[in-house]
Amino acid sequence: MIQSIFSDEHTVVFLQKGPLVFVSVSATRQSEQQLRRELLHVYHQIVSMLTQASINRIFERRKNFDLRRLLFGSEKVLDGLLDVMDSDPSFMLSAVQCLPLPSSSRDALSHILQKAITPDLVFSFLIANNRLVSVVQEKTVLEDARLKPSDLHLLFNLIRASAFQAGEIWMPICLPLFNHDCYFYAYVAYLDPPECTVCLVLLSTDKEAFYAVAECKRKIEEAFASQNALQWVANTQLYYVDDISVANLRHFLYKPSKVLDHHRQLPQFTCPEMEVGYRSQEERIRLLDPYRNMHNRIHSTSRPLKLIYHSAGKETLLAWVTSKFEMFACFTPLVTKKSAISELTKLLRWIKKEEDRLFICHLPKYSTAPQPGRSSTDRGSSARPNTSDTGLLSLL
Numbered sequence: 001m002i003q004s005i006f007s008d009e010h011t012v013v014f015l016q017k018g019p020l021v022f023v024s025v026s027a028t029r030q031s032e033q034q035l036r037r038e039l040l041h042v043y044h045q046i047v048s049m050l051t052q053a054s055i056n057r058i059f060e061r062r063k064n065f066d067l068r069r070l071l072f073g074s075e076k077v078l079d080g081l082l083d084v085m086d087s088d089p090s091f092m093l094s095a096v097q098c099l100p101l102p103s104s105s106r107d108a109l110s111h112i113l114q115k116a117i118t119p120d121l122v123f124s125f126l127i128a129n130n131r132l133v134s135v136v137q138e139k140t141v142l143e144d145a146r147l148k149p150s151d152l153h154l155l156f157n158l159i160r161a162s163a164f165q166a167g168e169i170w171m172p173i174c175l176p177l178f179n180h181d182c183y184f185y186a187y188v189a190y191l192d193p194p195e196c197t198v199c200l201v202l203l204s205t206d207k208e209a210f211y212a213v214a215e216c217k218r219k220i221e222e223a224f225a226s227q228n229a230l231q232w233v234a235n236t237q238l239y240y241v242d243d244i245s246v247a248n249l250r251h252f253l254y255k256p257s258k259v260l261d262h263h264r265q266l267p268q269f270t271c272p273e274m275e276v277g278y279r280s281q282e283e284r285i286r287l288l289d290p291y292r293n294m295h296n297r298i299h300s301t302s303r304p305l306k307l308i309y310h311s312a313g314k315e316t317l318l319a320w321v322t323s324k325f326e327m328f329a330c331f332t333p334l335v336t337k338k339s340a341i342s343e344l345t346k347l348l349r350w351i352k353k354e355e356d357r358l359f360i361c362h363l364p365k366y367s368t369a370p371q372p373g374r375s376s377t378d379r380g381s382s383a384r385p386n387t388s389d390t391g392l393l394s395l396l
Helices: 034-050 052-061 075-087 103-115 149-162 208-229 229-234 262-263 281-298 337-353
Strands: 004-007 011-017 021-026 123-129 131-138 168-173 184-190 198-204 249-256 307-311 315-323 324-329
Touching: 011 034, 021 168, 034 052, 034 075, 034 149, 034 262, 052 198, 075 149, 075 281, 075 315, 103 123, 103 131, 103 208, 103 229, 123 149, 123 208, 149 168, 149 184, 149 198, 149 307, 168 208, 184 208, 198 208, 198 229, 208 229, 281 307, 281 324, 315 337
Parallel strands: none
Antiparallel strands: 004 011, 011 021, 123 131, 123 198, 168 184, 184 198, 249 324, 307 315, 315 324
C-alpha cells in the first residue's frame, strides 16, 4: 500500500481509514507525519457528523456507496477545517488556547456553569472568539475517556461553520477521540447577540433533553446578568509581545507539559496576539510554516532534539523543549542564540507569573446524580443517567 510520494515540489500523502481513503497534495515544508495528522483531522470531522460505526455499516452493505450523499451540505464544515489548519497552531500543538482571564473571574464563571445542570448533561463549555473560557464536566466521566483537544477543535470548527447569529441549535455530534461510535447532543447558543462573541455549548447524552438543557441556558443567562459576567469576558485584556518587555521578540507559542495535572487533563497553550507584520492570513501561514518544521524536527522519532536555533532572512526562530514545556519563538533578524535563550528566560518568568490568567488551572466538575436529603424538585429529576443508548455509560 502506497503511503506517500515525494517529488521536487510536492508531497503526496495517503491515509486509509476503513473504507475511506484520504489524499493530501502539499507544496509546504510539512512532513509526511504532519500531513497525515491533518488528514486524520478531516477523517475525524466526518466521523463527528456520521460516527465511525455508521460509516462502516454503510460500506459493509454497499461497497460502492457514494458518501457525498450523506455529507451534502457539510462542505463548509470541511473547507473551514482545512482553512483553519493552515493558520491555527493549536492543531500542530495538540492543545487548546484559552482566553486570558483573571482566575477569580474564570472561577466565578465556572461556578455558574456548575449550578446549571440537568440529568445526562456531560460537558458545559463557555467559548469567546474561538478561545476556551471555561469548561466543567460530569464527575462520572472516566479518566481514560477524558476530553481531548482534537475533539474540541472539531467542535469549535462546527460552531464556526454554523454561522448562526441568534437563537439556538440542537444537533447531534460525535467526539471521535472520546467515543467514535456514539453521539452527544449539543445545545449551542450565543449569550451576547448581536455581537455573538460569547458562545455557550452544553453536551447531553439524551436526544430528548432539548427543553431541559435550554432551561440550563436560561439559568446561566440570569446568573450572568445578575453578576454582569459578560463584561468580564468583554473587558478581558488580550496581550501582545510589547506587554512582556522581552527584547527583539515578535511572537511565541508556549505549551506546558508536566507542570500540573490539569495540563495533562486538557493540554493548553498560549501565544500573544499577532503584531502588524503577521496579521494577514498569508503572513500567519508563513510564520506557522517554520514553526511546523521545527516542531517536526524537535519531535522526530528517529532523532529528537531539545533545542533548535534557526536564522532566516526575515526573522530568527528558536525551538526549545524540556520536561516542563515546549516553546517556539520568533525574534527579529540577527539575534544570537545566547541572546535568544536569555530573553526566553525572562519570558518564562512572565508566563509563570501570569499562569493563572493564561490557563485553566483546574477542571471543575459537577454531579447530575441526586444528592442525599434533596427532593427531586430541587434538580428537576431525581433519576441518575441510565445505561440506555442515550445514557452516559453507553458512551464510555
